[in-house]
Amino acid sequence: MDPALAALFVGAALASLFMAWVIGAGSSGATPFAPAVGANAIATMRAAFVVGLFGFAGAVTQGGSVSEAIGGGLVGGASLPVAGVILVLLLGAGLMAVGIQTGYPIATAFTVTGAVIGVGLALGGTPVWPKYRQIAAVWALTPFVGGGIAFAIASVLPRPGVPERYSVPVLAGLVAAVLANVEFSFLGRGASSGSVRSLGRQALPVGGPTAAAAVTGIAALAVGVVVWWDVRRDERGGLRRVLLALGSLVAFSAGGSQVGLAVGPLLPLLDEVGGLSVFAVLVGGGLGMLVGSWTGAPRMIKSLAQDYSSLGPRRSISALVPSFLIAQLAVLLGVPVSFNEIVVSAIIGSGAAVGGRAAVDARKILVTVGAWAGSFVLSFTLAYVAAASLL
Incomplete structure (x- = not known):
């Protein structure tokens, strides 16, 4: 390999690692356990430790889908050069670093997506409108769907007529049903071997949709029964354990989604440098x-947990269930999605259900929404101008 190309690739890899660090310190590292910290279910430093482990696991086992979308699905007819990759990663990480220092959650997905599209179009690429429409739909609907589901759950959990020893197990069973259908790379690739449901179908005497439904139902029932037993014998401790389990699943999903924002731009370069696999890049x-x-x-965890809403365990569970569901949908579709947007929207929805306006800081919400929109426009503009001028 040409020494100059090797040096540029090393620079791109370092920029990717910096971007990964910023993502871990910001969106994927802070948002999954912010509701649990806000509910006093886990200390801030311990939450950061746990979310790092689950985020790494998610990155390795589920990171390929979004990585491929970022690497080659946003611009047609053009492949980013090494210098373009470095520009994308530095712009995205730089804007995220500003968010971390100021305490406001800049949307990583918005900055990286805007930068990739800006550089690609400046270099002569063509827009991929179907993908843009898909991404725009997910981004636009997330606050309403996530916040709406969180609002609905938070409205039901405190009701005397709906005992939590029944409502919480039902929610846990729903999450288990989704998890049984999630594909993991270590179980294989494809519909025949990539999920727990697919493996379970091989052990049943029937096949097709009947076997898939049976495995999903068994998983949901088993988890629901365990949670019912736990909450029934120790309501406070059971709710805390459910909350921590949901936070871990959201952290896992965050790793699977957010790692693509850091390493996705590197994937088109692998053929040029040789010797590296996609798996190795995901591990890095x-x-x-x-x-x-x-x-x-820890800084962002504290900001989200304390500033957006006064969270309790029930409201936190209400926020994490839709966060997990939306995150896994984004991984399935290969859509870069902001975990700040997902979790913050769910926190707002759950907070509004219980405390109304008094439970939510309206000014900070408006500033955050402005930061989300502005981050995409700013990153696209800077990337396009820089690429057109320098590359």
Whole structure:
């Protein structure tokens, strides 16, 4: 390999690691356990430690889908050069670093997506409108769907007529049903071997949709029964354990989604440099996020947990269930999605259900929404101008 190309690739890899660190310190490291910290279910530093481990696991086992979308699905007819990759990663990480320092959650997905599209179009690429429409739909609907589901759950959990020893197990069973259908790379690829449901179908005497429904139902029932037993014998402790389990699942989903924002731009370069697999790149990105979660996430965890709403365990559960569902949908579709947007919207929805306006800081919400929209426009504009001028 040409020494100059090798040096540029090393620079791109370092920029990718920096981006992974920023993601771990910001969106993927802070948002999954912010509701649990707000509910006093876990300490801030311990939350950062746990979210780093689960985020790494998610990055390695589920990171390929979004990584491929970022690497080659946003611009047609053009492949980013090494210098373009470095520009994308530095712009995205720089804007995220500003968010971390100011305490406001800049949307990583918005900055990286805007930068990739801006550089690609400046270099002569063509827009991929179907993908843009899909991404725009997910981004636009997330606050309403996530916040709406959280509002509905938070409205039901405190009701005397709906005992939590029944309502919480039902929610846990729903999450288990979704998890049984999630694909994991270590179980294989494709519909025949990539999920727990697919493996379970091989052990049943029937096949097709009947077997799939049976495995999903068994998983949901088993988890629901365990949670029912736990909450029934120790309501406070059971709710805390459910909350921590949901936070771990959201952290896992965050790793699977967010690692693509850091390593996705590198994928088109792998054929040029040789010797590296996608799995190796995902491991590197996961490690960067792990370190970011351990060293930089506590500040953002505290900001989200304390500033957006006064959270209790029930409201936190209400926020984490839709966060997990939306995150896994985004991974399935290969859509880069902001975990700040997902979790913050769910926190707002759950807070509004119980405390009304008094439970939510309206000014900070408006500033955050402005930061989300502005981050995409700013990153696209800076990337386009810089690429057109320098590359």
